Amino acid sequence: MASSRGKSFIGRFGVHIAVLVFVAIWTIPTLGILVSSLRDKDQLIVSGWWTALSTSSQTEAGRTDAADKQVEKDGKFLIMGNLFGAGDARTVTAFGTKAQQPTQFEAGTAADLGEGVTLQVNDDGSYVMSSPKAFEITRGQRVYFSASAPPRFTTDNYRTVLFSEGIGRSFINSLTVTIPATIIPILIAAYAAYALAWMRFPGRALLIAVIIGLLVVPLQMSLIPLLKLYNGVGLFFGVPAKTYLGIWLAHTGFGLPFAIYLLRSYIAGLPREIMESARIDGASDFEIFVKIVLPLSFPVLASFAIFQFLWVWNDLLVAMVFLGSGSDQLVLTGKLNALLGSRGGDWEILTTSAFVTIIVPLIVFFSLQRYFVRGLLAGSVKGG
Amino acid sequence: MADLTLRDVKKSYGNLNILHGIDLDIKSGEFIVFVGPSGCGKSTLLRSIAGLEEITGGELYIAGEKVNDVPPSKRGIAMVFQSYALYPHMTVYDNMAFGMKIAGESKAEIDKRVRAAAEILQLTKYLDRLPKAMSGGQRQRVAIGRAIVRNPKVFLFDEPLSNLDAALRVATRIEIAKLKESMPNTTMIYVTHDQVEAMTLADRIVVLKDGRIEQVGSPMELYKHPGNLFVAQFIGSPAMNIVAGTIERTGETSVVSHVGGHKSSVPVATPSEAQGKPVSFGVRPEDLYVATGDDYLFEGLVDYVEQLGEVQLVYVDIGRAEQPLVAKLPGNVEVKRGAKIRLAASPDELHIFDSEGHSFARRRLTAAAA
Amino acid sequence: MADLTLRDVKKSYGNLNILHGIDLDIKSGEFIVFVGPSGCGKSTLLRSIAGLEEITGGELYIAGEKVNDVPPSKRGIAMVFQSYALYPHMTVYDNMAFGMKIAGESKAEIDKRVRAAAEILQLTKYLDRLPKAMSGGQRQRVAIGRAIVRNPKVFLFDEPLSNLDAALRVATRIEIAKLKESMPNTTMIYVTHDQVEAMTLADRIVVLKDGRIEQVGSPMELYKHPGNLFVAQFIGSPAMNIVAGTIERTGETSVVSHVGGHKSSVPVATPSEAQGKPVSFGVRPEDLYVATGDDYLFEGLVDYVEQLGEVQLVYVDIGRAEQPLVAKLPGNVEVKRGAKIRLAASPDELHIFDSEGHSFARRRLTAAAA
Amino acid sequence: MTAQILSAIFTIIVGVGGCVVYYWGANKILDAVFPSRGVSGAAAVDNLRRQGLIRPWLFVGPAMLIVTVYLVYPVIETLRLSFMDRGGENFVGLANYSWAFGDREFRNSIFNNLLWLAVVPAACTFFGLIIAVLTDKIWWGNIAKSLVFLPLAISFVGASVIWKFVYEYRAEGQTQIGILNAAVQYLGGNPQVWISTPFWNNFFLMVILIWIQTGFAMVILSSALRGIPEETIEAAVIDGANPFQIFWKIMVPQIWGTIAVVWTTITILVLKVFDIVLTMTNGQWNSQVLANLMFDWMFRGGGDFGRGAAIAVIIMLAVVPIMIWNIRQANREGGGGH
């Protein structure tokens, strides 16, 4: 844009700030799940995801070893050990033996548990419990402590999702569904959109009206009649009712009204002189479409491709209904869905799979974005 | 064979009538130029011939065949659009080659013709550029090139040279003339605002006004014997000077009195009933010369002088309310602003028009032809 | 006060250099016309002045202030775009009113000025139309109107009249001249391909070629004393005839031999070292006349005649390989195609250029000025 | 694995190729049956006219066929069902419709839907437009766009988790894990149960849809913005317009058609929205919307097809004004198609 230069510093700065604020607001929720997907399950609902980035202090419970680990030393019976597992970088600040007073004693001091039994917990989590008599407890003594923990992240969630069995296969299934289900409607819609924008034939206006009307058809409504139809066709020809072809066509059908609507409005806006010029050059409608309209419609084709891709890629319902759920047909969303527990609430898996599924659409978005070129029509016609 | 016949061709946008019934016969191989004021319907007429606009009335024949419903691609035409209409996503080369590719010509043939056209139009350097990286004139040349590489029966040019510089314009004009010569059977229809182009290229000029034909004729005919006031003023630059007058005497040679009661005798026949009627009295700026003696047509003060090099345009205030009289005098005649000047013209170069604007001279001519 | 100063202004697209360093001083209130072949960078220069293109080198001052980084809206300019650049969604009225609305002018004032401009440009009928329902010329007029309703310090016109018919063109040209006169402090920069426009409107003409200034000067200066071969051929239409020659004798008055060994004496001083050097020998078509006696410059056969009414262009084959010689002769001189013709010119009108194309006459002039 | 990839590629080629072959082939056949090149004038013209009659149908044919099967047929089926009882077997006349208008929940849905319609399309289009324009001016625009686009790429289930971590409520004084309440608490306010405050919860749900769909509006509008002739903007700059004026008076009107498209699409989407409501509240706390209500009746507990279909039909009727408006628009712009 010509005006981008020569602007005052403030003006330019303002745009950056504005976009930054906007993007920040838009990104915070997403950032939330990114961080959440890297945290472990239990932490997720204990503290806000934004605190995951800083050192936090938590009050927890631990347990000493039981009597079987006791040693006798200087006439005293000792149980020694560490409340933390290996590699745990937390530090204990205080501890206690009653849930009501979990931070009764400072770390490093000895607490009197009565009957001569004492317990000392050090800041590295090691403890010594001593008693003049032999311990008889079968379960360790509960110790409450307050520990400060550095930020802790785990890639376990990603490991669970990415290395779950059959995921690669579902990935390919998803692509097999998505690629044609993106390209086919583009082709079909582009032809139709061109015809509706630039060709003369009876019933054109009516068709446009119908297309717009069909935009609103709720998908769920059509599932049963269609599946019935599929079953009928399958039965009649003795072929399986649930095939890739079936789901491509289904996605095509559901995506078409929007595709035609979007493409038509764009194609109708192309300069009329260019079409006329091509017509005079002897090009047929087919040639005009292929050689002039398609190349000039790249921006809108790219936009639609992005949306259709997204919608198909993230779809579960249509895939489950029109495609079987066998391993050679189960799509990625289906596979990830299967990783979730029946009662939901596996937020760590949800957040992680949300991120895993995002990647491919994002690649598509990036690679198609360069077709949003400026000034595609520049230099073609002169005038207003 | 590509003669064109237009019979009462009409075109309207909604209830806005643009063409009011055009009748025209164009012989195969003729070079026709459409001129007329901006917005008079030249482009519309051209587009109707091309088949880009559906005409709303009348008939259109190309080579004897009625083409009202024939699509543009089958009319055997090539067209240069006023607004270029280049394919923005194709290079200059592809823009020019497109039509031939569609027609299925061989690669070699396409290449030969595109390069030849590019050479003529000085576009060879730019063959790989996209239209958006071209200057206005360059774009226009591409549009011309696109038309001339093809081999149509009828060429339609809509102001093809308007964005070219004088030199290139002359060169291209000559190329078009040559092109014409090399294709004696190809009909060319050309819209221009440039008098020189119109005069030099045209076999016949069609003068349009408000969607109607005012006059059709060879350039010289229009120049010498404009059929009406409009044509008289439109053809020739600067335009013919028109002053109001009254017929004092009718007959083979008429006498007209005009500004300041000055009487001039004009060798144009007027019928007796014209006696005393108001007329318009016209003389071309270039036909005026500085009167040496008392035998002058106009007298006035020099208002303003435009030096054009070899000639100068002298604007003379002869005391009428409208704009000053213009005289095109040789560049070396000494004329001072504010000075008094007397202008004369040979009686043969004088024109008179009746109150409806029709030329008396013209009427005589047509009578002679009849 | 709006004097413009360009110091070594450069512009390139990527590594394609379009402007190679333009130095130019424009005084406040001057009317400057840029001419040059299509694609030489006129529009680019205009756009750079407007601030629409970021110049890649040099400095640009408006009213003494360096404006390299000043946004277009702060430069106090109005511009007519070569491609019109109308707002497609606004009516003609709104297109013209937009700038004033932005400037916060009162409704009444806007209306007054828009209507006045529309009147001048004969657009009153079309004020409610959208650009897409207008003819090429009408659109161009809207673009002009949009510029003239505003009150800028600098006007930039990029071929504003190219799509207008001759009459309207003259009228508009005069309007622009008047506009200029009514705003003595407004600087105008005008790009055109039309010689007449350039000659009549310009205080000074800037001749550009391939992104460089060839010559700057008043119209008459360029016409009479072109600094080099390019300017000589570019100014004047048809272009100056150039034939190859050799200097036979140097001195205050030189003798040049040219086609067929014919020798002519020219009142142009040449230095002695030029003796025997090849030169170009130029004479304008309009300076040629039919030689009556033996004192002629060129002799040849009439190749082709273009009748333009009061004058005719006679193309004469004088035996050189290049294109024929052109002579602009009065329309009434009887010239037959194929006939032999002898042409002469006054020695004062002859030009000679050295092998690099520099004018000898020019050199003398500048020397005199120094 | 390779075998599978190969078979996937093969399947894809067959699918897409088939489609290409149809268009190419059908046109070739048409050209062959009615040749227009290389035949004499009159015949060519005749053939061309015939081609002109047939070709549009070759172009729209597949689209029409598919749309008929996948959408028109189900619509008719729905219409039929809307006059039937819950099992879809017995004719009940207009009973389902009269039930709907008497139903409190239905009326509540209509009200909520109107709210959604008033807010969401406007907000999405507005934000989308702003972001599309602003990001065009900065070097990191593409990154910014991608971030705004991101929500669109997240599945609905994912999105609902995201917003759980935004709206989650914990009692006052406890550690908040919802960022909104954390912020409120940080600023000294009382945490709110955002999702279950009737009326206002509608807006919190809308925020989610706006968050998702702004990316959609942005993508389409930004492709339209690129189509604006640069020169008109330059002209406006010269005319002294500031960026805001250029935006509102030059850019917006020129992409008005696209804005209408975006607006319409989102409006229709709003009429269809149910996932958000379903996963966040399932229509409780007075946040019911028509589409979710339809879904509820259609599939919950075996479903009542009659009532579900009746609601679906009402949703479809709601789009009629939008349809008319669009057709007007399409007719006005003329589409060049004469």
Added chain:
Amino acid sequence: ELKFKPGEDARFTWANFDELKKVDLKGETLSIFGPWRGEDEALARSVLDYFSEATGATINYSSSENYEQQIVIDTQAGSPPNIAILPQPGLIQDLASKGLLTPLDEGTANFIKENYGAGQSWVDLGTYKDKDGKPGFYGFPFKADLKSLVWYVPENFEEAGYEVPKTWEEMQALTDKIVADGGVPWCIGLGSGGATGWPATDWVEDIMLRTQAPDVYDKWTRNEIPFNDPAVVNALDIFAKIATNDKYVDGGKAAVAATDFRDSPKGLFAVPPKCYMHRQASFISSFFPEGTKLGEDADFFYLPPVAAKPELGNPVLGGGTLFTIAKDSKAARAFIDFLKMPLAHEIWMAQSGFLTPLKTANKEAYGNEALKKQGDILVNASTFRFDGSDLMPGKIGAGAFWTGMIDLVGGKPAADVAADIQKSWDAIK
């Protein structure tokens, strides 16, 4: 890949496996559609594996997040799975009434009656009318959930000196004592996204069973007594008294509807404890913090009966999945027969999250003490009642009832809530 090698562990009834081998289903495919996903799916598959291993049938198990919707679509459209596993009797009833399900073999009902604890209750549960109004047995109960449980942390009780209450009255006293001690007795979370409110329905059902005779409960679920019958309003009231008492519930009453049911039990394990008791079904243990040992770190007690109504005995509220045949085939029938075998139960019992009322299944097979204890409660139940909201029509049980519960904890009087729900129920009749 069988989980437990046939013949190796005496806890399993391996004889069944050999018996099963006699059924030859090679080449047959059995499609099963069920609610289990994630870990549950793995557990379910471990059972299915034995069937396919023994008979040679191929099993296609699938599930999805919207399986309820999908089963409707699939059955309506005519491409149902062979076996549909559904936890909602209401939904099965609907499908059966539309003629979309096949009744199970004769004798199956009898088998259940004889071999299941509270057998008749289960038979009633699986019996529905078909299209023509003819009753048939459609739903084979396999895998049960126990709902009448109160979870607690034994050590918290120990430290505070609390005893596990034996009666409702004791529980009430304990509640007050905890408050007096400065603690919070209950964690209640009704949040469940779109299904928010359902945990409260379990409370109400449990209270109904403890305050009213079973047949009143049955009438209630069938709307033979109105929802706003004093008996129901009373139950709602009892619950409301707990849930809307700021002192009784963690976070105060505002938190009740807002807290997710999955997050709710975590208060038990907080330090210091945010609450001492949490009433929830057996499955909730999978939402306990990782590493929690049932029976040690956390335990449960039976939601006690009301001492004042000894005649009601020990009623048990539960849930479970019912296996139905949506598309008949030999394999489907054989599969149902497989479910009758103790082995089928024992395999899952030996792992986790599975209870069975099947008396012939070896209780020793339970994977841990907690399960065994729950199994005992189930088998010894004097009355077993299925989750009432699942028995009600979807619009009520998964709609108005939930919404009503939210209103109730929001402070709306119980009578009004009940009246509203009844109104909705009237609307769908």
